Each structure stands twice: as structure tokens, then as C-alpha cells.
Amino acid sequence: MTFDTILLNKYNTFFTNCIVAGGLSDSIKTSFGPHGMDKMIQNEKGYLITNDGATILKSIKIDHPVAKILVNLSKTQDIEAGDGTTSVVLLGGKFLSNSVSLIKNGIKVMDISNSFKHSLKISKKIIAIMSMNINLNNKSFLKDIVHVALESKLVSTYSKSICPISVDSIISIMNNQDSHDVDIKNIRIIKKIGKNLSSIELINGIVTDYTFYKKFNGTIKLEYAKIAIIQFSISNLSTDLDNSIILRSYSSMDKLIREEKKHILSICNKIKSSGCNLIIIQKSIMKESISMEALEILSNMKILVIKDVERDEISYLSESLGCIPIVDIESISEKKLGIVRLVEEKFFEDGSLIFFKKISISYCLRNTILVRASNAVLLDEAERSLIDALSVMRSIIRRRYFIPGGGTVEIEISSCLNQFQKTLTGIDVMCVESFRRTIETIPYVLSENSGMEPIQIISKLKEFHKNGKKFYGIDARKNKIVNALDSRIISPLLVFTSMLNLSIEFAIQMFKIDEFLII
Ligand SMILES: Nc1ncnc2c1ncn2[C@@H]1O[C@H](COP(=O)(O)OP(=O)(O)O)[C@@H](O)[C@H]1O
Ligand SMILES: [Mg+2]
Known part of the structure; x- marks a missing residue:
């Protein structure tokens, strides 16, 4: 291989990576923002409808490593x-794709990386100045942040119902106001x-989509439930799939039936004497989890x-x-029972649910959202959006700051870097640019997708920022420039800083690749 070919290969790898990354970026841009x-x-x-970036990208088949x-x-x-x-x-x-012109101008990737790292450092200082503290007691503010995160979703028309529920469900599973994390898995x-x-x-409680065993129709409501969770089967001694019992006479058969009845009755009596009025039985692989006979006895004992x-x-x-x-x-006792003050069953078009409400707070920092x-x-997209809304709330809990959205911070960063650029010379100017x-x-x-003229909007915004109006950005719903804070177009700081760090890290990582080897 000649030196020229090696050089050409290196350039080809870099340019191909830039084209692929730029292409993917372009393909997703129509889904961006409230008018995405x-x-x-x-x-x-089957099929799904979404405009969530992560969901779209996860769903499409992609071959190129970049x-x-x-x-x-x-995903990260x-x-x-x-x-x-x-x-x-x-x-x-x-x-990555905007760096092509820098490389074509003969600037080394190392210089671009260093310049980007420096620009990121300056950007972080600007972000810190523009970020503001959030008080978790200010629920109206929290709802607005979740509302902005849902603006671009299919379900945004129901934002008024979803936002308060997302806020309340997260706040109610927090151990205390000072904790700096929540586990979304505690919300079903x-x-x-x-x-x-x-x-x-x-629902301030737990919901399961199992059903009660019932001999007749009608809903069940149980106040002050004492619940036993049972992990053994309440059935005949001889029903293991692998077992076989050979009976040689009618009298031995009668004896076996009597023994088995006695066995089941004794189990049911022990359950009853523990004070339990609802049992939840685990599915058994080898046996039926509970026999018809046991169900009958428990039903007579008024145990659900x-x-x-x-x-x-x-x-x-x-x-x-x-x-x-x-x-x-033998190990059943009152101490092992769970106490729930209200258990009720509700019917829906596609089946029933059992609600466990009023559970003692000491062990239940969990709740349920019924969509x-x-x-x-629509249900699937609503679930994805709800998870996003809950994650946005978690970002706020983790880092209690917010920043103005609608491109406000981006314009301020660009304006400040413009000032910084004036202090530079040579290739640095081009990299910062x-x-x-x-x-x-x-x-x-954002402005392009809202039908506004992007170049005009950006130059107007820069003018605003130059004149000290640094909280001005785009209101994509009203199609005009507004004070993003007054219009409550606000986002969690963590979402923005994570996004900026990851995207720059990606570009810098890609700059280092000069060859694509298939082994
Ligand atoms: N009403 C609005 N006006 C202007 N920008 C908005 C508005 N609501 C949300 N945004 C902006 O939309 C962007 C998020 O769009 P979205 O499609 O949710 O993308 P992402 O998947 O990156 O969150 C953010 O920059 C946010 O500030
Ligand atoms: Mg979003």
C-alpha cells in the first residue's frame, strides 16, 4: 500500500463516519420539538407510533458502527x-458532520478536539449562570417542567392530566425531601x-392484574385485609406429576380420600386460625397450586x-x-400477614384488576399509575411518555436545577462563544465557529419544525441576547420569541448537561478513529 493510499483510507474512514453521523442526525430532526x-x-x-428519539432509533435496523x-x-x-x-x-x-470543513481546511483532529473541550468548559460556565434552583414544594413549577418534556409527544393534549400525576407519584415515593434519588421501578x-x-x-397503593377465585359474579371489596402469601400448594398429597399411587382395594381408596380431606382441612384450619382473610398462592410447576376442595373449604371460611x-x-x-x-x-403466623385496609376489585373492558389501597406507609413507598x-x-405510547415524564422528575430530584428551554441556553452559549472567538486567532477561530x-x-x-424562518429567528435571538435579554428563546407553540422563564418553557439542568457532554464526547471519540478494520 502506498503512502497516498493509506492517507486516502484514513480520510475516507473519517468522512464516511461524518456522513453517517450527519445523515442519522438529519433523519431524526423532523421529530424534534413540539412540532416534531x-x-x-x-x-x-406489530406497529408503533412515536416521536421519541430513543424509541425510533432503537426500532430501526442500523448496520454502520458509527x-x-x-x-x-x-439510550445512555x-x-x-x-x-x-x-x-x-x-x-x-x-x-461530527460540521467538522468535515475543518478537516478539509487542513486542521488536525487533535486541535479540533482540544478546541471543543475548551468550548464545552466555557459552555458549562454559561449553563451554571443560567440555571436556577427548584423547590420541590413548588408543584406548579414541577408540573410545567414535565409539561415541556411532554410537549413533543403524541399524548401532549392530555398533559394537564399526566403532569400532576407524574409529579405526585414521584414525590410520594420519596423517603424524604432531602433524598437525591428515586427508583422509578417503585411506580407500577x-x-x-x-x-x-x-x-x-x-393509586396510592398496589394494583395487580390477577383475579379472585369466585363461585359467583359480582365485585369483591374487603376492608381490613389480613393477607398471607403462600408458596406451597394446598392440594392433595398425591398430585405430583411424577407420582403414582397403586390402590389394591376400594377400602384403601376410601382411606386415601379421607386422609387427603383431613390434610387439606387441617391446612385450611391453620390458615383460618392465623387470622388471615385473603391468601395469595404462588403458581406451582409440579402440582396444582390449590385444589377445588381447598377452594371450597376456604370459601366457606370466608377466606378470599x-x-x-x-x-x-x-x-x-x-x-x-x-x-x-x-x-x-407450620410456619404460618399472624406476624407474617400483611395488613391492608382496603382491597377491591374493579372491572374493565379487557379484564379486572385488584387494588390494594391504604397500605401502611412504613413498608409501602410504592404506587401505581393506571393508564x-x-x-x-396509544396505550403503549402513553406508557413510554409517562416513563419519560417520571424520568424527568427523577432528573429534578437528582439535580435540583432547571434551565430555560426553547433554544435559549444554546443561543446564549453561541453569543458568549462569539465574544470568546474575538480573543482568538488562526485555526481556533474556525473550530469555535x-x-x-x-x-x-x-x-x-425548533424554529424550522414550527414553520418559522430559522435564519431570521436565530439572528433576532442573538440580537436579544447581545442586549442582555439572555432568557429569550423560541416559543414553538406560539411561533414567536419570548422570555422562556416567563412562558415557563423550562427543562431540568441534568437533561441538558448530560446531552451536551454525551454529544461532544461522541464527536471527540469519533475524531480519534482513522481506520475501519474488518477482521
Ligand atoms: N413550547 C416550546 N417552545 C419551544 N421549545 C420547546 C417547547 N417545548 C419544548 N421545547 C424544546 O423542545 C426540545 C425537546 O424536544 P423533543 O422532541 O422532546 O426532543 P428530545 O428527545 O431531545 O427531548 C427542547 O430543546 C425543549 O426546550
Ligand atoms: Mg423530550
Whole structure:
């Protein structure tokens, strides 16, 4: 291989990576912001409608390694902050593709990396100046932040119902106001077809989609439930699949039946004497979890039964309800029962649910959100959006600051870097210029997708910022320039800083690749 060919290969690798990253960034930009378009994605499971960056990217088939890294970037942003998943790809791709002209001008990748790192440092200082503290007691503020995060979603028309529920559910699972993290897994989302999203409901308690064993129709409501979670089967001694009993006479058969009845009755009596009035039985692989005979006896004893519950659900219910699972009948005692002041059953078009409400707070820092929508596709998108809303709340809990949205911070960064540029000479000017242009992609695409003239809007915004109006940005709903704070277009600081860090890290990582080897 000649020196020229090696050089050409290196350039080709770099330019191909830039084209792929820029292409992916361009392909996702129509989904960005409140006027972002939705994508309908068909896969082997059916189809889904979404405009969530992470979901779109996860769903499409991508082969090129750089594109795969960008998709992972979006996933990381989703895990870190729960929002900003489109922005991170939009910016990451642009940081790389806008660098092509720098390389063509003979600037070394090392110099571009250093300049970007320096510009990031300055940007962080500007972000710190523009960020403001959040008081968790100010629920109206919290709702506004969640509202902005949901602006671009299909479900945004129901934002008024979803936002308060997202805020309340997170606040109610916090140990105390000072804790700096929450586990979203403590909020269960249950989806039921019927009505619409305005009927979304927060249940301060636990909901399961198992049903009561019943001999007759009608709803069950139990006040002051004493619940036993049972992990052994209440059935005949001889029903193991592998067992076989050979009976040689009628009298030995009668004896066996009598013994088995006695055995089941004795179990039921022990359950009754523990004070329990509701049992939840784990599904058994080898046997039926409970025999018809046992169900009959327990029903006469007025003990309710939820049977054949999967192992995962058993651990969820026992942790949530404060029950200690009972592995054999001899170990049952009142201490192992969970106390719930209200257990009730509700019917929906696609099945019933059991609600466990008024659980002692000492062991239940969990709650449930019941989502309603007219069809399964909408329900799934509502669930994804709800998880985003909860993640945005978690970002606020983790870092209690917010910043103005609608491109405000991006314009301020660009304006300040413009001042900084004036102190530089040579290649540094070009690198900072490229960084600024890339950062401006956010307000550019926001205004473009809203039908505004992006170049005009950005130059007007820069004028505002030059005159000290640094909280001015785009209101994409009203299609005008506004004070983002007054218009409550606000976002968690963590979403923005994570997005900016990840997108620049991506570009710098890509600069270092000079060859693509297939082994
Ligand atoms: N009403 C609004 N006016 C202007 N910008 C908005 C408005 N609501 C949200 N945004 C902006 O939209 C962007 C987020 O768009 P979105 O499609 O949710 O992308 P991401 O997946 O990156 O969160 C943020 O920059 C946010 O500031
Ligand atoms: Mg968003």
C-alpha cells in the first residue's frame, strides 16, 4: 500500500463516519420539538407510533458502527436523564458532520478536539449562570417542567392530566425531601383499554392484574385485609406429576380420600386460625397450586383466594404489602400477614384488576399509575411518555436545577462563544465557529419544525441576547420569541448537561478513529 493510499483510507474512514453521523442526525430532526412529526414503525410485533428519539432509533435496523454508537448514545441519555434523546443524536451527528470543513481546511483532529473541550468548559460556565434552583414544594413549577418534556409527544393534549400525576407519584415515593434519588421501578404502570388518557389515575397503593377465585359474579371489596402469601400448594398429597399411587382395594381408596380431606382441612384450619382473610398462592410447576376442595373449604371460611400467581409477582406483592412469604403451613403466623385496609376489585373492558389501597406507609413507598386509552398503540405510547415524564422528575430530584428551554441556553452559549472567538486567532477561530454553529442546530431545527424562518429567528435571538435579554428563546407553540422563564418553557439542568457532554464526547471519540478494520 502506498503512502497516498493509506492517507486516502484514513480520510475516507473519517468522512464516511461524518456522513453517517450527519445523515442519522438529519433523519431524526423532523421529530424534534413540539412540532416534531411522529413516526409509524412496523416491526415483527406489530406497529408503533412515536416521536421519541430513543424509541425510533432503537426500532430501526442500523448496520454502520458509527450509527450504532449514536443509537447507544441516545439510550445512555435515556437512562441518565429520561429526556433529550433526540437532541443528543441531533447534536452528536452535527458536531461530527460540521467538522468535515475543518478537516478539509487542513486542521488536525487533535486541535479540533482540544478546541471543543475548551468550548464545552466555557459552555458549562454559561449553563451554571443560567440555571436556577427548584423547590420541590413548588408543584406548579414541577408540573410545567414535565409539561415541556411532554410537549413533543403524541399524548401532549392530555398533559394537564399526566403532569400532576407524574409529579405526585414521584414525590410520594420519596423517603424524604432531602433524598437525591428515586427508583422509578417503585411506580407500577398498568394499562387498560377504554376511556381516554384524561382518565389516567394515580393509586396510592398496589394494583395487580390477577383475579379472585369466585363461585359467583359480582365485585369483591374487603376492608381490613389480613393477607398471607403462600408458596406451597394446598392440594392433595398425591398430585405430583411424577407420582403414582397403586390402590389394591376400594377400602384403601376410601382411606386415601379421607386422609387427603383431613390434610387439606387441617391446612385450611391453620390458615383460618392465623387470622388471615385473603391468601395469595404462588403458581406451582409440579402440582396444582390449590385444589377445588381447598377452594371450597376456604370459601366457606370466608377466606378470599388469588391463585396461580407467578414468582415475580409474588415477590413484588410480598415486598409491597409487607407480607413474609409462608413456605410451609407450620410456619404460618399472624406476624407474617400483611395488613391492608382496603382491597377491591374493579372491572374493565379487557379484564379486572385488584387494588390494594391504604397500605401502611412504613413498608409501602410504592404506587401505581393506571393508564387508559382507546387502543393498544396509544396505550403503549402513553406508557413510554409517562416513563419519560417520571424520568424527568427523577432528573429534578437528582439535580435540583432547571434551565430555560426553547433554544435559549444554546443561543446564549453561541453569543458568549462569539465574544470568546474575538480573543482568538488562526485555526481556533474556525473550530469555535464550528462548535457555535452546531449548538445553534437546536434553535434552528425548533424554529424550522414550527414553520418559522430559522435564519431570521436565530439572528433576532442573538440580537436579544447581545442586549442582555439572555432568557429569550423560541416559543414553538406560539411561533414567536419570548422570555422562556416567563412562558415557563423550562427543562431540568441534568437533561441538558448530560446531552451536551454525551454529544461532544461522541464527536471527540469519533475524531480519534482513522481506520475501519474488518477482521
Ligand atoms: N413550547 C416550546 N417552545 C419551544 N421549545 C420547546 C417547547 N417545548 C419544548 N421545547 C424544546 O423542545 C426540545 C425537546 O424536544 P423533543 O422532541 O422532546 O426532543 P428530545 O428527545 O431531545 O427531548 C427542547 O430543546 C425543549 O426546550
Ligand atoms: Mg423530550
